[in-house]
Amino acid sequence: MAIQPEDAQAVLAVPVTTGYARYSTEPADWYVAQCLRELLAGAGLSKDSIDGLAVSSFTLAPDPVASLSRSLGLSLRWLESVPFGGASGVIALRRAARAVEAGDAEVVACIGADANPRGGFAGLASRFSWAAIDAVYPYGAAGPNMPFAHLTRRYMDATGATRADFGRLCVSQRANASAVAHALLRDPISLEAYLDARPIAEPLHKLDVVMPCAGAEGFLVMQRRRALHLGLPYARIRSMVERHNAYADDEAILRGGWAQECSRLYREAGVGCGDIDVLATYDDYPAVVFLQLEGLGFCPPGAAAALIQSHDLSFRGDFPHNTSGGQLGCGQAGAAGGYLGLVEVLRQVTAQAGANQVRAARVGLASGYGMAVYDRCLATGAAIIEGVTP
Numbered sequence: 581m582a583i584q585p586e587d588a589q590a591v592l593a594v595p596v597t598t599g600y601a602r603y604s605t606e607p608a609d610w611y612v613a614q615c616l617r618e619l620l621a622g623a624g625l626s627k628d629s630i631d632g633l634a635v636s637s638f639t640l641a642p643d644p645v646a647s648l649s650r651s652l653g654l655s656l657r658w659l660e661s662v663p664f665g666g667a668s669g670v671i672a673l674r675r676a677a678r679a680v681e682a683g684d685a686e687v688v689a690c691i692g693a694d695a696n697p698r699g700g701f702a703g704l705a706s707r708f709s710w711a712a713i714d715a716v717y718p719y720g721a722a723g724p725n726m727p728f729a730h731l732t733r734r735y736m737d738a739t740g741a742t743r744a745d746f747g748r749l750c751v752s753q754r755a756n757a758s759a760v761a762h763a764l765l766r767d768p769i770s771l772e773a774y775l776d777a778r779p780i781a782e783p784l785h786k787l788d789v790v791m792p793c794a795g796a797e798g799f800l801v802m803q804r805r806r807a808l809h810l811g812l813p814y815a816r817i818r819s820m821v822e823r824h825n826a827y828a829d830d831e832a833i834l835r836g837g838w839a840q841e842c843s844r845l846y847r848e849a850g851v852g853c854g855d856i857d858v859l860a861t862y863d864d865y866p867a868v869v870f871l872q873l874e875g876l877g878f879c880p881p882g883a884a885a886a887l888i889q890s891h892d893l894s895f896r897g898d899f900p901h902n903t904s905g906g907q908l909g910c911g912q913a914g915a916a917g918g919y920l921g922l923v924e925v926l927r928q929v930t931a932q933a934g935a936n937q938v939r940a941a942r943v944g945l946a947s948g949y950g951m952a953v954y955d956r957c958l959a960t961g962a963a964i965i966e967g968v969t970p
Contacts, residue, residue, distance in 0.1 A: 590681050595932060600764055602696070603910070611693035614938045619689055658679045660672070686802065688801070747775055756902060762902050790865075795911070808970065817965055818849035858903060858928045859945050876947060881885070904933075928944055945965075
């Protein structure tokens with residue numbers, strides 16, 4: 581982004597998580613509205629103050645994102661659909677910040693929200709993409725478990741990682757989720773329980789797989805001067821990156837766009853891995869977390885298992901990671917899952933994380949991975965933010 585006077589720089593504020601439920605009877609726009617209501621209440625703003633909106637949702641269809649301006653009663657100068665699954669939160673922030681700094685909008689609500697009616701996820705998975713419709717679903721392998729089982733097996737074969745290594749991650753995230761009110765999977769698990777869980781698609785077992793649910797995540801983007809005027813804790817953006825279809829020639833995806841963008845991410849932020857106080861990675865499956873830990877430079881390729889074995893990933897630990905429990909602890913609320921990590925990092929660096937607050941957290945990193953098409957995800961992103969409290 582172009583250098584702006586400090587008070588005109590875009591910042592993010594007001595982390596909101598709402599509506600988490602295993603199943604829903606309300607539609608997706610209801611969840612968007614609930615999130616917007618809480619964003620306005622948290623900022624002390626009227627609805628008329630929102631002149632920009634970025635939304636990610638799989639279940640809003642057949643309505644387009646544009647329809648939300650009418651259903652929410654908003655008159656918008658800037659409107660963006662952000663259809664990048666697990667990378668949506670970072671990409672929404674990146675584009676909203678540019679809109680604010682370009683003068684296209686003054687206050688942008690960034691929201692990921694989805695419904696989950698009974699049977700809804702199976703239907704969504706069966707028509708997720710033409711690859712799913714033509715090359716996956718007809719052969720009885722509907723949903724993301726098949727490609728991620730393939731990815732997990734290839735990762736295990738390439739690195740020597742074991743199910744116990746993935747289990748340590750899942751155990752830590754369930755422990756973090758235990759004190760989070762909106763987490764749907766708050767009961768702690770043991771490594772033995774993880775290893776004994778029934779198989780789903782080898783080598784994936786039940787506790788490797790996120791639970792679909794309904795819910796919404798969101799935050800506001802505005803100029804720093806407005807956040808100061810409102811007296812809001814906020815985070816300034818140190819750096820943001822995105823990459824699509826990284827390493828397209830790789831036969832199997834064992835790395836993502838973070839590896840290509842890692843140097844720029846830290847260079848523009850003026851920090852290194854050792855300066856990150858709290859980390860959130862997209863976690864629909866444990867192997868995906870391992871790829872991000874490696875791609876973001878926290879360990880060499882193939883060494884994520886050793887990193888997890890040698891650190892405490894709890895919010896009280898020496899390597900705080902997915903401190904809300906992530907999706908493996910909270911559930912996967914559709915596209916909101918792509919916002920969950922960034923919203924939690926925003927909470928942490930602005931000292932709003934309650935019982936799970938990481939001590940002295942100031943600089944945080946959130947990464948995303950989304951839009952699985954047959955054998956790989958296409959969208960990756962990461963953001964480093966720094967908290968400021970009034």
